[in-house]
Amino acid sequence: MVEKKNPLKLNKLQLRTLALAQVLANDPVASMKNETSGEVTLVRLPHIHGNHVHVGPYVVSAKDASGFNNPAVWVVLGRKGLTHGDPSGVVTITAEGLSYETGLGDKFMEVSDH
Template sequence: MPPKKNPLGLNPLQLKTLTLLQAMAKLDDYSQPGETEGERTIIALPHAHGDHFHLGDATVHASDATGLNNQAVWTVLERKGLARTNFPQSATITAEGLAYDTGMADEILHHHAHH
């Protein structure tokens, strides 16, 4: 039996926010190792220029990132054990948060081929 999709019942905004935090956790410009093995601490949040911003080689629509500035979203991620937060300065994504399959990466992280 395949694992249940979204077993913690996160809403779309929470899923998008966790997806972005996971993407930032993969980039040294935005994160560093956390205090506990398997965690990453987000040390910088991206700033939109116009209607988008860049995370590594991905482009993200600013409208998909509103949860990064929403304390209620961070609180839910913390309550569900996916992050420890110090809104809005930083968040540490737990190993569980990094491993959580949001199913949103292909939807909000747009990768464009450069020729």
């Protein structure tokens, strides 16, 4: 049986936000991993400055990272079991959220030059 793409039917903004959160989960400065549960807590979400935001080693368009500041995105990701927590404070990505295939990979990310 072929695995269905985007089985939770996340919209584009939700997918982008989850993909960027997955990148942050691999950044030891921005995250802490719970080895027991497999969850990763994002200790700080990046803030948009100008027309871009720094996500780990990448520079991302502010438009592509707008979900970080959208509480509705986090509500949906939480309801679908991919994250939990409060985006105004600390967000935790569940093991399911870390392994969810967004299909975006690094399509909208460039390595930062500053």
